[in-house]
Amino acid sequence: MEESFPRGGTRKTHKSEKEKAFQQSFEQDNLFDISTEEESTKRKKIQKEPAKTKKLKVEKRESNKFVREKFEILSVESLCEGMRILGCVKEVNELELVISLPNGLQGCVQVTEICDAYTEKLNEQVAQEEPLQDLVSLSELFSPGMLVRCVVSSLGITKRGKKNVKLSLNPRNVNKVLSAEALKPGMLLTGTVSSLEDHGYLVDIGVSGARAFLPLQKAQEYIQQKNKGAKLKVGQYLNCLIEEVKGNGGVVSLSVGYSEVSAAIATEEQNWTLNSLLPGLVVKAQVQKVSRSLLLLFSKIKIIFIKVVRAHNLKECCPVG
Numbered sequence: 329m330e331e332s333f334p335r336g337g338t339r340k341t342h343k344s345e346k347e348k349a350f351q352q353s354f355e356q357d358n359l360f361d362i363s364t365e366e367e368s369t370k371r372k373k374i375q376k377e378p379a380k381t382k383k384l385k386v387e388k389r390e391s392n393k394f395v396r397e398k399f400e401i402l403s404v405e406s407l408c409e410g411m412r413i414l415g416c417v418k419e420v421n422e423l424e425l426v427i428s429l430p431n432g433l434q435g436c437v438q439v440t441e442i443c444d445a446y447t448e449k450l451n452e453q454v455a456q457e458e459p460l461q462d463l464v465s466l467s468e469l470f471s472p473g474m475l476v477r478c479v480v481s482s483l484g485i486t487k488r489g490k491k492n493v494k495l496s497l498n499p500r501n502v503n504k505v506l507s508a509e510a511l512k513p514g515m516l517l518t519g520t521v522s523s524l525e526d527h528g529y530l531v532d533i534g535v536s537g538a539r540a541f542l543p544l545q546k547a548q549e550y551i552q553q554k555n556k557g558a559k560l561k562v563g564q565y566l567n568c569l570i571e572e573v574k575g576n577g578g579v580v581s582l583s584v585g586y587s588e589v590s591a592a593i594a595t596e597e598q599n600w601t602l603n604s605l606l607p608g609l610v611v612k613a614q615v616q617k618v619s620r621s622l623l624l625l626f627s628k629i630k631i632i633f634i635k636v637v638r639a640h641n642l643k644e645c646c647p648v649g
Contacts, residue, residue, distance in 0.1 A: 402431045404491050409480050412502060414607035415495070417474040420467050427478060427495055435493035439466060441481065443498050443520035443532050446563030464561045476565060477502050477518045477607055497565065499534025505604045508537035508577030512599065513570055516592040516609060519582070521564040529560055531568060531582055540580040542568070550584045 402413075415435070419426035425437040440447045449463040470476075479501045484492040496502070499519050506517075519533040519540060528543040550566075551557060560566075569588045572581040583589075594600050594609040 402429075402433065404433055404493075407433070407480055407483060407491070407493060409482060411480045412505075412607055413478055413480065413495075415476050415478050417470050417472050417476060420470050420472065422466065425466060425470055425497075427476065429493075433493065435478070435480070435495040437478065437495045437497055441494075441496040441498055441501075442466075442469070442563050442565075443522070444500065445520070445522040445532060449562055462562060464563070469561065469563050469565060474565070475608065499532050501534070503534035503606070504536075506535050508535055510599060510604065511535065511538060511570060511573050511577045511580055512597070513573055514592065514595065515570045515598055516589065516594070517568050517570065517606070519566050519568045521560045521562055521566065523562065524559060531566065533568065533580070533582075535577070538577050538580050540568070540582055542566075542582045542584060546571075546581075546583045546585065549586060553586065 413429055415427040415429050417425055418428045418434070423439045427435050427437060429435055439450065446463075449460060453460045453463055476497055478495040478497050480493060481496040481501065482494045484494070486492050497518075497520075499517075503517060517533050517535075519531040521542075522530040522532045525541075528541055529547060531540040531542050533540045547560060551560065566584050567589050568582040568584055569592050570580055571583050571588075573579075574581075592610065594605070594611045600609075
């Protein structure tokens with residue numbers, strides 16, 4: 329599955345339905361968008377320089393033809409259950425998260441789709457009919473702007489006839505393509521805090537047969553910088569770097585330090601496959617093709633397609649090779 333994160337505003341077109349699928353976009357107020365102000369500026373610039381208009385149109389047609397031949401741009405029609413996507417938290421409500429998805433799409437995560445441990449706490453609170461001290465609200469676990477890996481759990485139709493996209497952040501669903509034997513040091517996974525132990529935290533990474541542990545000393549930097557000194561809570565979403573694997577994947581030691589996580593790269597030695605690759609992973613790649621707003625990169629792990637919307641001269645800043 330190829331990932332791409334094009335952005336853009338909605339505009340009318342009389343092209344074929346197939347071309348619409350590659351250009352469909354919606355206005356969203358988050359980092360997945362291209363601002364309308366920038367779009368209008370570009371249009372004014374083209375109007376002031378009519379000599380360049382024909383050349384720009386030719387390049388655009390070539391880019392669109394290249395995309396149609398090589399890639400399927402993510403659209404609401406191409407979404408399917410089980411698809412893993414990188415999203416951005418747009419809204420945090422009492423019982424759900426609103427997630428902005430690539431290409432102007434949007435979905436919701438219900439409060440029961442965070443992780444198993446958080447759902448158990450919710451059920452316990454309902455049974456006792458009184459608040460639990462160790463159960464915090466979604467607003468204390470998530471904030472607008474957070475990047476999250478999610479999976480499409482179901483697709484429905486609203487009363488207005490639009491698709492209703494339901495997502496899950498549960499590591500059991502997001503990382504189910506991985507096995508304990510496939511875990512390697514250096515892998516970057518997402519997980520959620522399951523419980524606080526004497527010397528650290530148990531983290532749910534959603535891999536069957538694997539027990540993941542985050543030592544207290546490895547969590548201190550994150551606690552001070554991200555949690556304002558407070559202990560990690562059940563259900564807290566973490567980007568975790570695997571530091572050590574024991575017992576053929578049965579026991580995994582993690583780190584959430586900013587320097588380690590930000591420097592993590594998916595490598596060939598970690599045996600990633602097209603089926604197990606997770607959205608948001610960083611890979612080393614070589615530029616194979618450049619057009620006005622498109623990059624085709626080749627990595628030993630996979631071929632990557634990127635649409636760039638904020639570049640003045642892509643061919644100069646990203647040369648082939």
